[in-house]
Amino acid sequence: xxxxAMETNNNIDRLLAMLDxxxxxxxxxxxxxxxxxxxxxxxxxxxxxxxxxxRSQRSLSRLVDTDxxxxxxxxxxxxPQHRERLWLKVAATVLGVLMxxxxxxxxxxxxxxxxxxxxxxxxxxxxxxTSTSDAAAAPDRTTVTDTTAVQDVAPVxxxxxxxxxxxxxxxAYYGMTVEFQNEEAQGLRFHFVWNKNDGLExxxxxMSHFESVTIERTGNQLIVY
Amino acid sequence: xxxxxxxxxxxxxxxxxxxxxxxxxxxxxAEAQDVAQDVFARLLENDYQMxxxxxxxxxxxxxxxRCMNHIRNMQIRERFKxxxxxxxxxxxxxxxxxxxxxxxxxxxVDNHIExxxxxxxxxxxxxxxxxxxxxxxxxxxxxxxYKYLRQCISRIKLFI
Numbered sequence: 001x002x003x004x005a006m007e008t009n010n011n012i013d014r015l016l017a018m019l020d021x022x023x024x025x026x027x028x029x030x031x032x033x034x035x036x037x038x039x040x041x042x043x044x045x046x047x048x049x050x051x052x053x054x055r056s057q058r059s060l061s062r063l064v065d066t067d068x069x070x071x072x073x074x075x076x077x078x079x080p081q082h083r084e085r086l087w088l089k090v091a092a093t094v095l096g097v098l099m100x101x102x103x104x105x106x107x108x109x110x111x112x113x114x115x116x117x118x119x120x121x122x123x124x125x126x127x128x129x130t131s132t133s134d135a136a137a138a139p140d141r142t143t144v145t146d147t148t149a150v151q152d153v154a155p156v157x158x159x160x161x162x163x164x165x166x167x168x169x170x171x172a173y174y175g176m177t178v179e180f181q182n183e184e185a186q187g188l189r190f191h192f193v194w195n196k197n198d199g200l201e202x203x204x205x206x207m208s209h210f211e212s213v214t215i216e217r218t219g220n221q222l223i224v225y
Numbered sequence: 226x227x228x229x230x231x232x233x234x235x236x237x238x239x240x241x242x243x244x245x246x247x248x249x250x251x252x253x254x255a256e257a258q259d260v261a262q263d264v265f266a267r268l269l270e271n272d273y274q275m276x277x278x279x280x281x282x283x284x285x286x287x288x289x290x291r292c293m294n295h296i297r298n299m300q301i302r303e304r305f306k307x308x309x310x311x312x313x314x315x316x317x318x319x320x321x322x323x324x325x326x327x328x329x330x331x332x333x334v335d336n337h338i339e340x341x342x343x344x345x346x347x348x349x350x351x352x353x354x355x356x357x358x359x360x361x362x363x364x365x366x367x368x369x370x371y372k373y374l375r376q377c378i379s380r381i382k383l384f385i
Contacts, residue, residue, distance in 0.1 A: 013371045019305070020355040027301040034311055044311070046378050051308035052249050053330035054350040059248035064241045069258065070233060077266045078229060 003037045011036040012043050153196040160189045163213065163224070171222055174200045180224045185213045236265055239281060243288045246320065249327065250292035252307040260291045285320050326385065333384045338377055345373045 003011070015033045018025055025033075034044045158166050164178075164186040171178045173196065180186050190210055194203060200217070207215055214225040240261060247257035264287045296309045304311055318326075338346060341363070348354045348362070356374075360367040 009372075009375065012375055013368065016356055016371045016374065017367075019308075020357050022302045022306040025302070030301055030305050031311065034305075043375075043378060046382060048308050048310050049327070050330060050350060050378070050381065053327040053334075055252065056245070056249040056324070056327045057331050058351070059245050062248075062254075064244045066237055066240045069240055069244075069262070070236050073236065073262050073265060076262070077269055 003039070008037055008039040011040040015040060015044065155196065156194040158190065158192045158194065160191060162186065163188045163190060163210075166190065166192060166194070167215070167222060167224065170194060170200075170203065176200070176217075176220050176222050178222045178224065182213065182225050185224050188213060232265065232269060235268070235280065235284070239284050240265075242281070243284055246285060246288050246324075247292055249324070250289065251295060252309075256295065257292075260288055260295065263291060264288055289320055329385060330381055333381050334377075337384065338380060342373045342377045342380070345370055346377045349374065 011033070015036075018030065018033055022030065033040070035041050156169070164180070167178045170176075188210075192207065192210075198206075204215055204217060204222075216223050216225070243261040243264065244257055247260045248254060251257050251260070264284060267287070296304060299309065301311060334343070334346060344363070345359055348359045349356070354362070356367050356370045360370045363370070
């Protein structure tokens with residue numbers, strides 16, 4: 001029995017309504033809606049054609065940079081060893097920077113520590129002599145930084161490592177648990193340098209640059225979406 | 226070394242057209258780029274032998290096949306969302322014919338679709354708003370938006 005024009009229109013409207021929220025429907029429901037009757041199926045076919053036509057139109061207005069594309073191709077496919085080396089180089093540079101900053105930090109700390117000790121002398125002298133109003137000019141010292149923070153733990157370099165492994169190691173270190181809400185994310189692999197001296201917040205911030213996953217902290221739990 | 230310069234020549238000559246086809250078939254520019262680059266990577270692996278006149282046809286169908294494969298591997302919901310074909314057997318027609326038909330559709334939209342259908346068409350397909358958003362923006366019921374879109378499609382159908 002062929003549906004009436006009104007029935008067909010209703011079927012098409014239902015299909016269009018579903019297009020606004022495909023995530024609310026099962027695959028079966030979508031397939032059923034598209035194939036409800038011949039006219040609706042044909043309508044969907046035309047929608048696909050129109051969508052293509054407009055993508056094609058938009059594509060024409062965006063220039064293709066063939067030169068850049070070729071360079072990218074060359075780099076990826078014509079010199080694969082080069083690419084690996086490049087990554088190692090980046091990792092080495094990052095490590096270098098981390099170590100340098102570690103040294104710099106340690107230096108700052110030492111200098112500070114020394115000046116802090118030194119400054120205590122004039123201070124006491126000031127108190128003893130109580131000569132001038134120089135007391136106000138006595139350096140305003142902040143408390144000496146906690147010595148445990150100086151311990152420099154070597155960074156961990158993850159090279160194409162599954163997210164699950166990375167996060168479970170980090171979670172253990174920071175005393176957290178991990179929950180994967182997004183199962184696909186478990187197997188995703190990333191390159192990442194984990195500086196254990198960084199706080200968890202900083203690490204999470206750095207990891208927020210990963211595309212396709214979102215990691216959130218709720219209490220003692222890291223949740224991956 | 227010499228081989229690479231031949232490949233580079235092919236790349237420079239055909240890449241633009243290939244990207245255009247991939248962008249037309251897929252909805253994601255980055256994917257389109259991957260597809261076109263993969264086709265050349267494949268040539269490289271297979272120690273390609275290209276004969277002049279058939280080169281372009283070969284490259285273009287390689288792009289088309291990869292795109293269709295990519296779409297087939299997408300979930301139904303994702304395909305539906307971006308208005309990709311759901312039917313496996315939907316793509317037999319030659320690429321040139323398909324592109325000509327798409328051009329024709331664009332010409333019909335430019336020349337034969339009147340207001341208010343035209344605005345609704347543009348908001349849905351060019352700006353990719355949802356029907357609900359279109360209804361809100363134009364201050365009409367969503368049912369009216371559906372009706373105008375149905376009329377657009379019927380009109381386009383008249384001409385092709």
